[in-house]
Structure formats: C-alpha cells, structure tokens
Amino acid sequence: MGEPGGCARGARRGFGGQSLKRMSNTNEFQARELELAGWPVRLTSYRVGDKYVCQADNVSPAACLARFSASTLQEAESQAISKAQHLLRKTRRQQV
Numbered sequence: 001m002g003e004p005g006g007c008a009r010g011a012r013r014g015f016g017g018q019s020l021k022r023m024s025n026t027n028e029f030q031a032r033e034l035e036l037a038g039w040p041v042r043l044t045s046y047r048v049g050d051k052y053v054c055q056a057d058n059v060s061p062a063a064c065l066a067r068f069s070a071s072t073l074q075e076a077e078s079q080a081i082s083k084a085q086h087l088l089r090k091t092r093r094q095q096v
Contacts, residue, residue, distance in 0.1 A: 028052075028073075033059060036081065037088035041065070043080065045073055052076040056084035 029046040040059040045052060048069075054076035055067040066083035070076040 036085045037091075038093075039088045039091070041084055041088070043077060045077055047073070054080040056080040058088075 027047045029044075031042060031044045033040060033042050035041065036056075042057050042059050042062070043054065044057070045054040047053075051069045051071065052073040052075070053067065053069045054073070056065045057063060058065060065087050066080045068076050068079040068083070070079065
C-alpha cells in the first residue's frame with residue numbers, strides 16, 4: 001500500500017493517482033517521453049487550479065518515480081526530472 005497522495009494507483013484513482021473528481025478540473029495536460037540516465041521516462045504535466053503537477057514514470061511498467069507540484073510548469077518539471085534522474089542513476093541494469 002502506498003502513502004496518501006503517493007504514486008500507488010488506487011481503485012478509484014485516475015491517471016497519476018489523482019482522484020477522478022480532481023482530474024476533471026485539470027487544464028493544460030501534456031505528456032512526453034525523454035531519456036534520463038539511459039532509461040526511458042514519461043513526463044506528464046497538468047494544471048490543477050493555480051498549481052502545476054508533474055509526474056515522471058518509467059515507461060514500462062509505468063511505475064511512478066517522482067511527482068511534484070509547483071506554481072510554475074517549469075519548476076514542477078525541473079523538480080520531477082531531478083528526482084527521477086537521481087533515482088535512475090542508482091539503478092543497476094541486469095544482464096539477461
């Protein structure tokens with residue numbers, strides 16, 4: 001089980017663990033993929049009220065790496081990218 005407001009997806013949660021009611025009030029939704037520390041990452045950003053939310057997940061299996069909210073889109077994305085890079089740099093690849 002995850003923490004309240006954390007990255008775990010609950011039964012009545014929308015994309016990124018946000019409640020479905022809260023997601024209906026979102027604006028400026030955007031998703032893009034980039035590579036961080038050699039890993040594919042999906043960066044999803046949207047505005048809720050006067051805050052911007054940005055979530056970084058590893059594309060497969062779409063596990064949340066970081067989620068931040070800030071007053072500007074650039075600040076939220078910068079924080080999410082920084083945290084995701086930090087975590088992915090510590091991840092070792094296994095040879096199969």
